[in-house]
Amino acid sequence: MTGIVKFSDVEVGLEYPDKPVEFKVTAEVVDKYLSATFDSASEYKPESMQADGKRPAPPTLAAVYMMEAMLMLKSPPGGVHAKQKFHFHKPACVGDTLLTRVRILDKYQKKGRNYVLMQTITTNQENEPITTGTITRIWGKEE
Amino acid sequence: MSELLQSWGDISVNDKLPTIKHTVTQDAINQYADASGDHNPLHIDPEFAKDTIFGRTIAHGLMTLAFVSQMMTEWDWKGWGYGGETDMAFLSPVFPGNEVEVSAEVTSIEKCDEGVFARCKLNVIVGDKTILGGTVSRRLGDA
Numbered sequence: 442m443t444g445i446v447k448f449s450d451v452e453v454g455l456e457y458p459d460k461p462v463e464f465k466v467t468a469e470v471v472d473k474y475l476s477a478t479f480d481s482a483s484e485y486k487p488e489s490m491q492a493d494g495k496r497p498a499p500p501t502l503a504a505v506y507m508m509e510a511m512l513m514l515k516s517p518p519g520g521v522h523a524k525q526k527f528h529f530h531k532p533a534c535v536g537d538t539l540l541t542r543v544r545i546l547d548k549y550q551k552k553g554r555n556y557v558l559m560q561t562i563t564t565n566q567e568n569e570p571i572t573t574g575t576i577t578r579i580w581g582k583e584e
Numbered sequence: 585m586s587e588l589l590q591s592w593g594d595i596s597v598n599d600k601l602p603t604i605k606h607t608v609t610q611d612a613i614n615q616y617a618d619a620s621g622d623h624n625p626l627h628i629d630p631e632f633a634k635d636t637i638f639g640r641t642i643a644h645g646l647m648t649l650a651f652v653s654q655m656m657t658e659w660d661w662k663g664w665g666y667g668g669e670t671d672m673a674f675l676s677p678v679f680p681g682n683e684v685e686v687s688a689e690v691t692s693i694e695k696c697d698e699g700v701f702a703r704c705k706l707n708v709i710v711g712d713k714t715i716l717g718g719t720v721s722r723r724l725g726d727a
Contacts, residue, residue, distance in 0.1 A: 470619075477615040478650035479606050484661045492665070500665050501653040504646035505620045518625055519636055522645040524673045524718075532665040 445515045448555040448580045451548050457513060461540035464506040466533050471498045474505055495534035503527055503572040507561040510541040514559075517581035523556065524577035530570040538566040546575070555580035586696035592724045595702050601688040602658040604651050608643045610680040616647045642677035648708060648716050651686045656720060663722035667699060672706060672718030682710040688720060700724040 468487060475485060480499060483489060489496050533539055540563065547558040561574040590597050610630075617628050622644055625632035633641040649670065656664035678684055688704040701721045708716035 473615075473619040474650075477612065477619040478647060478654070479612070480650065480654055480657075482654065482657045482661070484657060491661075497661075497665060499650070499653050499657065500668060501646070501650050504644075504649060508621045512622070518632065520624070521626065521642075522674055525646065525649060526671045527669065529665055529668045 445517050447517070447583055448548065448557070451514070451545060451557050451580070453545050453548055455545045457543055458510070461542045462510040462513075464509070464539045464541065466498055466502070466506070466535055466537045466539060468496070468535050470505065471496070471502065471535060474499065474502055492532045492534050495536060497532035497534050500527070500529040500532060500572070502533060503529070503561075503563065503574060506533065506539050507541050507543075507563060507572070507574055510543045511559060511561060511576065514543070514545070514557075516557075516578060517583050520581035521579050522576065523579050524575075526575040528573045530572065533563075533565065533571050537571075539563050539571060540565075548580075586694050589693040589695055589700070592693050592695075592700050592702070595690065595693065595724060597690050597693060599690040599702075601655055601690075601704060604655045604658070604686040605683060606651055607683045608647070608678050608680060610641060613641065613643050613647070613680060616644055620644065620646065622646075638677050638679075640679060642679060643682075645674035645716070648674070648678060648684060648686075651684055652688075652706065652708065652716070652720060655686050655688065656722060660722055663702075663724060667701075667723030669701075669721040670718065672716055672720070674715070675717050676710070676713055676715040678710060678715055684715065685709050691719075693724070695727050697727065699726050 544560045563572045687707045691705045692703045
């Protein structure tokens with residue numbers, strides 16, 4: 442699935458990709474996220490081993506590891522995030538390999554805007570649930 | 585079946601959560617784009633953003649969510665990372681130079697099959713404008 446998808450072509454019920462998107466949680470990824478979001482919490486620092494002996498990432502790193510899967514369905518430029526739900530089952534940790542799939546739950550029009558509702562499900566290498574997300578995106582206008 | 589409580593341990597309805605403040609700059613938005621992989625030109629390309637309804641670049645909504653996560657981590661990172669939830673709507677854009685203030689208050693404590701949760705109403709503002717609305721939950725323990 443590549444390229445920009447028109448709103449009319451967004452298929453409700455579609456699950457993608459066939460092979461889940463793999464994301465390795467490295468120290469570099471976590472450090473970059475912490476730096477970009479001004480996060481200095483001791484719980485997520487390199488010396489922290491607070492999640493069953495492993496260094497946890499901030500739960501909202503979900504916004505990073507779900508992104509590649511979510512953006513496989515590309516909106517025309519100008520699309521924005523309208524709503525976001527997350528359920529954090531357990532922290533993703535440095536060294537984990539995460540697997541994410543997406544399902545299109547719904548699409549609708551409201552006040553002249555096009556909306557797409559998507560669900561992301563992320564598990565770790567042990568097939569343990571890490572995060573479930575529900576995203577409402579405003580689809581960018583087509584040229 | 586769920587049951588509403590007035591308190592659980594040392595947490596009570598009407599408790600205030602820690603307040604977090606950050607000033608968002610274009611440099612920070614660019615860093616977040618790199619960290620998250622979301623290079624939507626609406627966030628990072630002033631020329632593109634000039635012709636959108638916003639008139640200039642805006643921060644990623646999920647960057648603001650990271651600030652909410654910091655508040656929850658400061659309150660209790662385990663109750664956030666293991667069973668925490670968000671349900672929020674991005675109501676107004678955050679522009680470069682804006683100072684974002686995140687706070688919340690416990691509005692209910694719910695005991696259900698999945699555990700005991702503190703449900704909190706978010707207050708995320710820039711000046712007197714609400715930019716993000718919704719709830720955030722911390723898992724307090726087993727039911």
